Structures are given as structure tokens and as C-alpha cells.
Amino acid sequence: MKFSALAAACVGAMVAAPTLALDNIVIKGSKFFNEKTGEQFFFKGVAYQPRSGVSGDLDPLADPIGCKRDIAVFKELGLNSIRVYEVDYSKDHDECMKMLEDAGIYLVLDMPSPKYAINRKAPYWDEEIMGEWKKKVDAFSKYSNLLAWIAGNEVTNDKDTTPASAFVKAAIRDMKAYIKSKGHSTPVGYADNDDMNIRMNLIDYFNCGDEKSRADFYGINIYRWCGDKTTFKTSGYEDVTKNMTDYSIPSLLTEFGCNKVRPRTFPELKSLYGPDMNTIFSGGIMYEYSEEDNDYGIVSVSYGDSKLTKTGDYENLKKALAAAKPKGVKMSDYKPATKESTCPTLGPNWHIKSDVLPPTPSTARCSCMMDSLSCTLASTTLTKDEGTSLGDAMGYICGQTSCDGVSHNTTKGFYGDYSACSSAHRSAWVLNENFSKSKKCDIDGVKTTTVKSPKQKDQGSCLKQKDDLNNDGATSSGSGSSSKSPSSSSSSSSSGKSSANGNAASAVVSVQLFSSAMAVAALFALF
Known part of the structure; x- marks a missing residue:
């Protein structure tokens, strides 16, 4: 994650006429599928977290003006999903979520907020955090275009903070159970920071042990492909793809888009949605939509304002997405053959007894x-x-x-x-x-x-x-x-x-x- 102060995101609708609820997206083996059509689903998304002009808590999904402004752009880009890091569950999100639904756009929503998150340096999964996450689940589970939850974003980011992953996995266990108890089946996943020293331990850990505590999908935040001179091999994308071969749950890029060379031309999309990666990864989410202090945006916007200015990256992303036509497999033809991972063992880079999890809060x-x-x-x-x-x-x-x-x-x-x-x-x-x-x-x-x-x-x-x-x-x-x-x-x-x-x-x-x-x-x- 490339910004420290997470904001809430808001999305809107451009279609006046009511539409039917979006088709349900389901998981089978290591892939996402449209349950109705049987077609494989690939994420074509952006991280949506506008922060300019916001006073107080950030929640773009409670800004209908911004939603209407930005959903027109989402449609122009051909997006089918957005990732939002933070919302205020107490606010009204009906208008923005309906506009997103009408535009055919699904939401991937992070469960943590700055105040209620698992602290990597002093980790706990406690009654207070779980209570807040449950309220967020209650507020958003009614929307048909809620596609997935993310229970942690780069919580463990080096070998010294590996203990925090035990608490994230406990959170996944408990939130999966809570979602199920409410009659829903929205998947819960994790997004890592692509640290080479702990990468494989994390990949294995969140997909080992009891199915009830395993992540439903695994995300990787990766910023290695920098400019047109980089290749699938030299960027390290080839190695990352090999790491996920035979993984038994879906994987996707939950953040990508190196900005060391600007304007960005997004050459990685050819590999992500082409034969290099599309048999392993389920697409990805480009970081990020709005131009902020970290210089990753494709547009400049301000909260509550209908004005929008496109950056130099915008047309390049639009062109790269238009050329991305991943060939998937039909759900009826797909026969998963992979098994869950083997849990990592204690060592210099892993400080968790992997077969034991923290308790469910009481x-x-x-x-x-x-x-x-x-x-x-x-x-x-x-x-x-x-x-x-x-x-x-x-x-x-x-x-x-x-x-x-x-x-x-x-x-x-x-x-x-x-x-x-x-x-x-x-x-x-x-x-x-x-x-x-x-x-x-x-x-x-x-x-x-x-x-x-x-x-x-x-x-x-x-x-x-x-x-x-x-x-x-x-x-x-x-x-x-x-x-x-x-x-x-x-x-x-x-x-x-x-x-x-x-x-x-x-x-x-x-x-x-x-x-x-x-x-x-x-x-x-x-x-």
C-alpha cells in the first residue's frame, strides 16, 4: 500500500434506469467465475481512494457527486471493479453503491480502518477490532456488487513482523464465520507486500491448515515493472507467477503500477491478462485512481466537486486495458487439481507456530x-x-x-x-x-x-x-x-x-x- 492515511472511497452511477443485481461472482479452485454465465472473471480494477478536499474521516462511497463524476470514467476505462480501503459504515452508501451496480462495477473492500486494525508491531485480534469489522460487514453485505473483503493489507512487511500474520489469520477465520452466520458467502482474502524474504512463507501460511481459517484468495501488491524497458522476466513478475503455480486459491494483483517512470504506459498488463499470467492470476487492481501527494493518480479530483482533470497516465491505462482480453476457462470445464499449502515452520524468517491461532474474541x-x-x-x-x-x-x-x-x-x-x-x-x-x-x-x-x-x-x-x-x-x-x-x-x-x-x-x-x-x-x- 503506497499511502499511510487511508481514505474512504465513493463510487456513483450513470445509468438512470434501474438494472438487475449484478451476477454473483464465485470461487472454484484457484479461479473466480461468473456464477450465472460460467465465464471466468478477471479483475480489471483501480484502487479508489480520493483524499483531496476531505475534512474528517474519508469515505468517497458516501460522496454521490464524486461517485457520479468518477463512474463515468470507470465505464470509459472498461473497469469491472474498484478497491476501497476505508469507509465509514455509519454513513449512507446506497446511492453510490447503486450507481456502481448499474455501471457493472464490483467492490473489493478492506475490513480494517486506521483506528481498528491489527498493529504489525504490537498485534492483537480483540473484541474491539472484531466488533467494528462486524459492523462494516453488516453495513455492506446487502449490496449485490460487494465482491470480496480484504482482512489485511501488508500487515506483515518483514521477518520481524511475521507474528502479526497469526492475528490476521485468526481475523480471517472469525470474519468468514461471521459472514456465513449472516447468510452470506463473500470471500475474505489477504494482500501482501511482495517481500522476497518472507513471500513464500506468507503465501503458504494463508493457504494452509483448516479450511475455515484459510484465506479465500490471495493478493499481491507489486511495484516492480517500471517502464517500457522492463520485461516479464527482468521485472520479477515471472518469478512471482511461478510462486503461485499450483496454488489452490485464487490470486490477483491487489495493487500494481510502478511510477518511477512517468507517464506510465502499463506494459505489465500485456503479461497480466495474456498467456504469461492469465492461467495463474485473476487480473489485478491498478494503484491508483486519484492523483495525490504520492503521484500515482490517473485523474485529479476533489471530494464533493464534479470537476475532473486527467493526468498523463490516463490515456495509456485506457489503451492498455482495451488491449487486455484475457482468455479464461469455462467453470464447467475447469477441474481443480491443486491442494492446500504446507504450513511454514519456525525459523529465522518465520516466528509463528503455524498450527495454532489466537482465540476468537469474547x-x-x-x-x-x-x-x-x-x-x-x-x-x-x-x-x-x-x-x-x-x-x-x-x-x-x-x-x-x-x-x-x-x-x-x-x-x-x-x-x-x-x-x-x-x-x-x-x-x-x-x-x-x-x-x-x-x-x-x-x-x-x-x-x-x-x-x-x-x-x-x-x-x-x-x-x-x-x-x-x-x-x-x-x-x-x-x-x-x-x-x-x-x-x-x-x-x-x-x-x-x-x-x-x-x-x-x-x-x-x-x-x-x-x-x-x-x-x-x-x-x-x-x-
């Missing part, structure tokens, strides 16, 4: 735990300064006592009983743990309170509470996970700090939330 369990505390936060809504002070305190406390109940160690497959609670709830648990030993509840810079007679007498019954998918809470962990504390977890957090340049083992151990005061402070900066 709001009931976390609420029960909070009701059992004798020392807790006066409020779970904190300022940035309070979050920083609390982070410092957590780092110190967990250097003196075990915080296993709210910590995790991905190399050992350990996830504490309350590790899927929100960051505020995890902090309250630590405060109470410290209070039980020191009888001190005060924290400098943070308002705390003591409770003489907690509503919940002990936490034993809390572990039996159902999770947020209504499953019985027999254990604290996800599939195959152990709730037993690893022998290294207490000692590994004794320093109260994470090592920036330690070896692989210490880097993984430092992922535990309260072994790094800075990580905690960063989490609370969101409040």
Missing part, C-alpha cells in the same frame, strides 16, 4: 473479567497522555510480575486467557494483578479506582463465557492453541522493554503487549 468473557477486578481503570476512554502514562506503567509492572493472562507468544502458540480483550481491558487486568500483590492501585497520570466488592467473585466462570461467534468458551485459545504459559513468557518480559536488534527468538517474545511500554502507549494513542 466480549462476555472480557466483561466478566472486568466485573471481577478489585483495582481497575476509572474509565476505559483515555487521552493520548493517559495512554502513554499507562503504557509506561504496564511495561514496569509486567517486568516485575507475570502478565501471561493478557499476553501471547506466537512462536510457542501461547495466547493468554484475556489476550483477545481490548487494550483497555487488558490494562485493567494488569493493574489488578499488580494490586493483588502490592495492594497499590495508583498510577501516575491515570485515574484508577478500587472496588471493595466486585460483582464477579472470581474469574473461573469467565472462561466459560461464549465467544463473539456464540461458541462455547471452553478454552482461552483458538484452534489447537494452548492456554498453558510458555516457560519463557514470564522471564522474557522481565526487562519491561522490547529489543530492537535482538535475535529472532527475542524479537518474537517482545511481541507480547506488555513487554513493551512503547507498544502499549501506541495502542492507547487511539483513544
Whole structure:
């Protein structure tokens, strides 16, 4: 992903007369198909995230003026899909989504938002994040042109952040289950950053193990093909294509379009939609539609304004897309012969016990735990300064006592009983743990309170509470996970700090939330 501040996207409609709902796009083996016609579906899309002229939260799918302006361009380009990174689920998207539907354009929508996302440096999949994602699913699942969800975009981007992928995979597991429980079958996938050192481990990891936790499709964000002098071979596209041969789920380029040479002429489309790649990849999404500070746009637009100016890239993309005529296979003739991948093993570039996932969050369990505390936060809504002070305190406390109940160690497959609670709830648990030993509840810079007679007498019954998918809470962990504390977890957090340049083992151990005061402070900066 080439921009850090994700914005919401809006799309509109140009056809006044009502049309029937778009045909359902389904997955069979490693390909997408139009369920009605049986024709193979190839993505011809753009990343749609206009940010100019926006005040407050970004949501172009709630801007009918921008939607009407841009959908005319989408049709002129011959697009069939757009990718949107962020929306505000509380806003009305009916008008834009209907305009998109009438124009024959499908939506690929990212589940995370800047505030509710899995942090690669301090990863957790918790009740708060899952709750927000569920609301987004509820808001958009009614639209027939919602084609796919993306549960993570470049979350793991180097070997030191591989532990974060365990939490993304847990999120995929839980969101797939939630979508199914609502009577929908929209696929959920992941988009990686094409890092050569971890690429194959990620590709294998998101397609191994239990089908319920595997990604439904895999996306690659790639920016290697730079200019007309680059070729299929020299760009590295050939190697990327070989990596996906015999992959059992669909793959596509979820971002592409190197801008080192401008105007861009998009020579990679000839390979992407031609015989070099179209038997392996299901097309792709060009980055990006609107011209922003990063200089990737094909048009210049502003939120709520009908004016549009085309950049030098526009006609070149239009020409390249017009020439792209991928030859697919009929769904009835396609016989998948591939199997799921083998999970990666622990090593210098992989810090996850691959057969164990973090637990499904349980709001009931976390609420029960909070009701059992004798020392807790006066409020779970904190300022940035309070979050920083609390982070410092957590780092110190967990250097003196075990915080296993709210910590995790991905190399050992350990996830504490309350590790899927929100960051505020995890902090309250630590405060109470410290209070039980020191009888001190005060924290400098943070308002705390003591409770003489907690509503919940002990936490034993809390572990039996159902999770947020209504499953019985027999254990604290996800599939195959152990709730037993690893022998290294207490000692590994004794320093109260994470090592920036330690070896692989210490880097993984430092992922535990309260072994790094800075990580905690960063989490609370969101409040």
C-alpha cells in the first residue's frame, strides 16, 4: 500500500434506469467465475481512494457527486471493479453503491480502518477490532456488487513482523464465520507486500491448515515493472507467477503500477491478462485512481466537486486495458487439481507456530473479567497522555510480575486467557494483578479506582463465557492453541522493554503487549 492515511472511497452511477443485481461472482479452485454465465472473471480494477478536499474521516462511497463524476470514467476505462480501503459504515452508501451496480462495477473492500486494525508491531485480534469489522460487514453485505473483503493489507512487511500474520489469520477465520452466520458467502482474502524474504512463507501460511481459517484468495501488491524497458522476466513478475503455480486459491494483483517512470504506459498488463499470467492470476487492481501527494493518480479530483482533470497516465491505462482480453476457462470445464499449502515452520524468517491461532474474541468473557477486578481503570476512554502514562506503567509492572493472562507468544502458540480483550481491558487486568500483590492501585497520570466488592467473585466462570461467534468458551485459545504459559513468557518480559536488534527468538517474545511500554502507549494513542 503506497499511502499511510487511508481514505474512504465513493463510487456513483450513470445509468438512470434501474438494472438487475449484478451476477454473483464465485470461487472454484484457484479461479473466480461468473456464477450465472460460467465465464471466468478477471479483475480489471483501480484502487479508489480520493483524499483531496476531505475534512474528517474519508469515505468517497458516501460522496454521490464524486461517485457520479468518477463512474463515468470507470465505464470509459472498461473497469469491472474498484478497491476501497476505508469507509465509514455509519454513513449512507446506497446511492453510490447503486450507481456502481448499474455501471457493472464490483467492490473489493478492506475490513480494517486506521483506528481498528491489527498493529504489525504490537498485534492483537480483540473484541474491539472484531466488533467494528462486524459492523462494516453488516453495513455492506446487502449490496449485490460487494465482491470480496480484504482482512489485511501488508500487515506483515518483514521477518520481524511475521507474528502479526497469526492475528490476521485468526481475523480471517472469525470474519468468514461471521459472514456465513449472516447468510452470506463473500470471500475474505489477504494482500501482501511482495517481500522476497518472507513471500513464500506468507503465501503458504494463508493457504494452509483448516479450511475455515484459510484465506479465500490471495493478493499481491507489486511495484516492480517500471517502464517500457522492463520485461516479464527482468521485472520479477515471472518469478512471482511461478510462486503461485499450483496454488489452490485464487490470486490477483491487489495493487500494481510502478511510477518511477512517468507517464506510465502499463506494459505489465500485456503479461497480466495474456498467456504469461492469465492461467495463474485473476487480473489485478491498478494503484491508483486519484492523483495525490504520492503521484500515482490517473485523474485529479476533489471530494464533493464534479470537476475532473486527467493526468498523463490516463490515456495509456485506457489503451492498455482495451488491449487486455484475457482468455479464461469455462467453470464447467475447469477441474481443480491443486491442494492446500504446507504450513511454514519456525525459523529465522518465520516466528509463528503455524498450527495454532489466537482465540476468537469474547466480549462476555472480557466483561466478566472486568466485573471481577478489585483495582481497575476509572474509565476505559483515555487521552493520548493517559495512554502513554499507562503504557509506561504496564511495561514496569509486567517486568516485575507475570502478565501471561493478557499476553501471547506466537512462536510457542501461547495466547493468554484475556489476550483477545481490548487494550483497555487488558490494562485493567494488569493493574489488578499488580494490586493483588502490592495492594497499590495508583498510577501516575491515570485515574484508577478500587472496588471493595466486585460483582464477579472470581474469574473461573469467565472462561466459560461464549465467544463473539456464540461458541462455547471452553478454552482461552483458538484452534489447537494452548492456554498453558510458555516457560519463557514470564522471564522474557522481565526487562519491561522490547529489543530492537535482538535475535529472532527475542524479537518474537517482545511481541507480547506488555513487554513493551512503547507498544502499549501506541495502542492507547487511539483513544
